[in-house]
Amino acid sequence: MKLKNFFLMLMFVFAALSVSVQASEHAQEKVTQEQAAQESTYEPKGIGHMLASFYGTTGLKAILEPHEGVTNGEGEEMSLFAQGWGRVMMFAIIFLLFYLAIAKGFEPLLLLPIAFGGLLANIPIANMTSEHGMLGIIYNMGIANEFFPLLIFMGVGAMTDFGPLLSRPKTALLGGAAQFGIFGSLVGAAALSQYTGMVDFTLKQCSAISIIGGADGPTSIFIASALAPELLGAIAVAAYSYMALVPVIQPPIMRALTSKEERQIVMKTTRKVNKLEKLLFPLVVIVMTLLILPDATPLIGAFAFGNFAKESGVVDRLSNEMQNSLINIVTIFLGLGVGSKLASDKFLVMETLGIMIIGLLAFAAGTAAGVLMAKLMNKYSDEPINPLIGAAGVSAVPMAARVVSKVGSEEKPGNILLMHAMGPNVAGVIGSAVAAGVLLSIFK
Amino acid sequence: MEIDLVGESLKFMVLGMIVVFVFLAVLVQLMKLQAKLIEKYFPEKEPAPVTAKPAVSVVDDKSKMAAIIAAITELKKTKS
Numbered sequence: 001m002k003l004k005n006f007f008l009m010l011m012f013v014f015a016a017l018s019v020s021v022q023a024s025e026h027a028q029e030k031v032t033q034e035q036a037a038q039e040s041t042y043e044p045k046g047i048g049h050m051l052a053s054f055y056g057t058t059g060l061k062a063i064l065e066p067h068e069g070v071t072n073g074e075g076e077e078m079s080l081f082a083q084g085w086g087r088v089m090m091f092a093i094i095f096l097l098f099y100l101a102i103a104k105g106f107e108p109l110l111l112l113p114i115a116f117g118g119l120l121a122n123i124p125i126a127n128m129t130s131e132h133g134m135l136g137i138i139y140n141m142g143i144a145n146e147f148f149p150l151l152i153f154m155g156v157g158a159m160t161d162f163g164p165l166l167s168r169p170k171t172a173l174l175g176g177a178a179q180f181g182i183f184g185s186l187v188g189a190a191a192l193s194q195y196t197g198m199v200d201f202t203l204k205q206c207s208a209i210s211i212i213g214g215a216d217g218p219t220s221i222f223i224a225s226a227l228a229p230e231l232l233g234a235i236a237v238a239a240y241s242y243m244a245l246v247p248v249i250q251p252p253i254m255r256a257l258t259s260k261e262e263r264q265i266v267m268k269t270t271r272k273v274n275k276l277e278k279l280l281f282p283l284v285v286i287v288m289t290l291l292i293l294p295d296a297t298p299l300i301g302a303f304a305f306g307n308f309a310k311e312s313g314v315v316d317r318l319s320n321e322m323q324n325s326l327i328n329i330v331t332i333f334l335g336l337g338v339g340s341k342l343a344s345d346k347f348l349v350m351e352t353l354g355i356m357i358i359g360l361l362a363f364a365a366g367t368a369a370g371v372l373m374a375k376l377m378n379k380y381s382d383e384p385i386n387p388l389i390g391a392a393g394v395s396a397v398p399m400a401a402r403v404v405s406k407v408g409s410e411e412k413p414g415n416i417l418l419m420h421a422m423g424p425n426v427a428g429v430i431g432s433a434v435a436a437g438v439l440l441s442i443f444k
Numbered sequence: 445m446e447i448d449l450v451g452e453s454l455k456f457m458v459l460g461m462i463v464v465f466v467f468l469a470v471l472v473q474l475m476k477l478q479a480k481l482i483e484k485y486f487p488e489k490e491p492a493p494v495t496a497k498p499a500v501s502v503v504d505d506k507s508k509m510a511a512i513i514a515a516i517t518e519l520k521k522t523k524s
Contacts, residue, residue, distance in 0.1 A: 183457035
């Protein structure tokens with residue numbers, strides 16, 4: 001019996017061998033044909049000539065001697081400036097981003113991949129951003145179709161704990177007030193292009209820029225790729241750099257708008273939240289989205305799914321995956337893909353400067369509106385509310401809440417506001433997703 | 445026709461802020477309602493799991509011990 005099996009096996013092996021031999025003969029024939037074809041076009045050259053023609057293919061020449069007719073990844077012609085000095089300037093900007101990410105710790109998880117993607121995108125001749133280049137493939141795979149930001153949102157949902165919000169529901173309104181940063185800067189962007197003539201933004205572009213005020217990276221990228229993909233690079237860089245600058249931008253505004261007594265307010269400890277409440281919350285949010293703003297479903301749906309998976313407690317494997325491996329993989333792709341928009345011909349334009357200014361304005365306006373709203377609530381509420389927690393209404397989870405807590409404990413040591421600030425903070429994520437849905441619904 | 449960008453964006457702002465606030469305000473009310481309902485009909489039994497846990501673990505330990513002893517005796521039998 002065993003012998004029979006052995007022979008059968010041998011026969012199979014021989015059969016397979018003979019097939020592969022035939023195949024390789026076939027392949028060899030092909031190769032010789034190709035060689036013949038190549039030899040007919042290749043002409044022998046002197047070494048000097050070869051060196052000269054090799055220099056023609058170097059990046060050094062492409063940067064030093066820009067010439068007409070060079071196209072970028074999308075097949076558009078690049079200006080001489082963008083080919084030469086533009087690239088050099090971009091390299092400088094990218095090294096600045098590296099410095100900020102590595103030495104200063106500015107959102108390194110995203111700024112580093114974005115900056116490296118920008119570095120690759122600015123390499124001449126290689127055409128990394130073209131349809132068949134690595135960056136182009138990544139971009140088309142998940143950013144052009146707005147897919148990656150949603151996966152990130154899913155992971156963020158799986159990491160978010162709505163407990164602090166559920167224990168004091170009305171702080172959700174602070175997360176709404178801070179969205180004034182989005183709409184205020186929308187007006188700012190419109191005014192900038194209508195009155196100064198420095199830039200010429202369309203309404204769609206204004207909306208895409210203003211979403212920086214939501215202080216939410218994935219939402220910004222989602223909206224930018226839907227409304228104004230040509231501005232994506234600058235918007236993403238502005239959003240992430242300002243998010244990293246939250247500890248610098250927010251405290252002065254928070255101090256300017258509040259009195260010392262207000263900042264020293266101690267808030268009551270929050271009640272314990274029932275597990276069932278946490279489990280039902282994502283479903284409540286989904287039902288509301290479905291009734292009021294279906295356009296926000298992609299963002300809120302992904303977010304709610306992640307959160308539901310976490311709170312259900314029965315699919316820890318899935319929710320751990322979303323919080324760790326999945327979000328890490330997508331972060332790599334998202335960073336590199338966004339970086340592909342840092343090519344010199346796209347980034348070194350007046351619009352980028354405008355976006356940087358409006359982005360800063362947006363962050364400041366959002367913080368101010370949140371703080372003012374919290375002051376108002378403190379006046380009319382039966383329990384004391386520290387106005388500082390309003391600043392956490394801009395999403396930027398959990399950075400904004402940490403900043404609030406830090407400022408609070410500086411004013412009054414031992415006054416820990418972190419958990420109180422987390423409520424408006426996570427409400428801010430929902431608020432900015434809703435604001436994004438409104439903007440999308442307008443341009444439908 | 446030239447669009448009045450600022451005028452349009454002001455309208456966006458009014459619409460956007462209203463929707464955001466209405467959304468969150470309704471959400472706040474729903475959260476309060478949900479908390480009340482859950483408190484009333486499905487209150488979490490706080491002390492129950494704390495007292496139940498050690499009892500369960502003792503039983504567990506005992507059965508585990510029994511299993512280990514059984515396994516060891518089985519092993520000894522097969523070896524000898």
